[in-house]
Amino acid sequence: MYDYTIIGAGIIGSMIARELSKFDLKVCVLEKENDVANVQTRANSAIVHSGHDPKHGTLKARLAVEGNDLYDALEKELHISLLRTGAFVCAKDEDEIIDMQKLYENAKLNGVEDMEFLSIDEAKKLEPNLNSNIKKVLSLPTTKVCFPWEVAFFALENAIKNGVELYRNTHVTNISYTNNHFKVETKSNKTYLSKHLINAAGVYSDQIAKMINPDISFEIKPRKGEYYVLDKSVKGYMNHVIYPMPSKKGKGVLITPQIHGNILLGPTSDWVEDKDDISTTEKGLAYIKNNIKDMAENVPYHLIIRQFAGVRSTSTYEDFYIQEDQKVKGFYHVAGIDSPGITAAPAIAKYLVNEVIHIDLPIKPDFNPILKKKIVYKDLSDDQKKKLHKEKPLYGRIICKCEDITEQEIIDAISGPLGSDTIKGIKKRARAGSGLCQGGYCESLVLRIIARETHKPLHEINYDQENTPILDQESKVGL
Ligand SMILES: Cc1cc2nc3c(=O)[nH]c(=O)nc-3n(C[C@H](O)[C@H](O)[C@H](O)COP(=O)(O)OP(=O)(O)OC[C@H]3O[C@@H](n4cnc5c(N)ncnc54)[C@H](O)[C@@H]3O)c2cc1C
Known part of the structure; x- marks a missing residue:
């Protein structure tokens, strides 16, 4: 049984997960996509707005200004760009x-x-x-x-390191409430039991809300x-x-x-x-x-x-809808988070935890807010590069020539708790394929590296979601 289950691993779900990971609580995040931050958080302007245009007195105005400020702390703690x-x-x-x-x-x-x-x-x-x-x-x-995908990814990686569990490819299809807990059912027939539920499902947050309260007062x-x-x-x-x-x-x-x-x-x-x-x-x-x-x-x-x-997940409520459900206690909606949602995200998570849920627990002694800085080869000095070539020679092999991405950075992106084995997943993590040629040169090389590292045949490597292979049959080309 989880204390808190968060539905949605966009920037909002990821920031909430990090905020909850400070406490001695059992928390999980359920995400329908095969990757973190794959929907609204991936496709926006990436601006951490000053908070100049939301109408004074709204939650949008308050949390945008507070969120803008909190980005400076995220830079130090998570090493976001x-x-x-x-x-x-x-x-x-x-x-x-x-x-x-x-x-x-x-x-x-x-x-x-x-x-x-x-x-x-x-x-x-x-x-x-x-x-x-x-x-x-x-x-x-x-x-x-900022780079919103990275902000969400690093926040969730930090939350996972502090004990949060993430389940990808986990599409919530039904929610019920009996015996003082929620039962969350998914497309893959797995069930999650939880004392509290947080709805951070972006454009689908109204549908998630209606699974348990058909009279919910907002629509996306x-x-x-x-x-x-x-x-x-x-x-x-x-x-x-x-x-x-x-x-x-x-x-x-x-x-x-x-x-x-x-x-x-x-x-x-x-x-x-x-x-x-x-x-x-x-x-x-x-x-x-x-x-x-x-x-x-x-x-x-x-x-x-x-x-x-x-x-954008614009709501009929015309402000961020961050409230406990009016009928179902323990069910929290963080909905209608359109712009400035990237900006406000760190402040939204604090507001939910401190002023809506009112969690009043001590911060656990082993909570670590710091995420180790990732190696970005092209940003290193010549001396640092030479040192790295000796430790891990694959840092010396450039795979994406437009963006100067090395083979070792691609291997790093495949591995770890938040690793990916798709072409698009590697593009988001390591930026291979993001440059002028848009993967025309490096995509086939990335394909081979993923196949080699995951021990899968080339034709089983997907471009993005399930059943999106680049090759439709076994290739004669060796690795
Ligand atoms: C065009 C555009 C420009 C923008 N520009 C800016 C900007 O410059 N600055 C700014 O501050 N904000 C901007 N925003 C707003 C910002 O992108 C959003 O506020 C923010 O990304 C919302 O994050 P989220 O986590 O709520 O939503 P999402 O990122 O959409 O995450 C919701 C997650 O829930 C998952 N989910 C949905 N249904 C289910 C289900 N049934 N089961 C399991 N998981 C589910 C989804 O797959 C998704 O991953 C912009 C938005 C858009 C679209």
């Missing part, structure tokens, strides 16, 4: 200048620090590619950029965002996050520098019927280009290497 970019909000006419003043006042009430107004000439000294027609800029220096309305990805050679084109003025549709189409040097253009904001609709469309991509032109000049569209989309 963090870019301190700052951000510029751009007003393009007189009406927007009036709204910008209101935005500033709202941000100030929310507790956003160090903001200042800039003229376009002042802003262009820092960002020469801003559109000269912009009338006024609000600078938000506390804005940062999926809202899709599409993006272009520019190659990392674009680095330096824009160094701040560039926002237009927010509108009813949200923060708008942005220009966002990424941790690994790429720049994202997007997202769109469109209501969709299908919660799993991650298609990109001609209309959506045209909308991005049409909006970017108001903010930037000399946009290097020739460097587009990819496009993708993510679906």
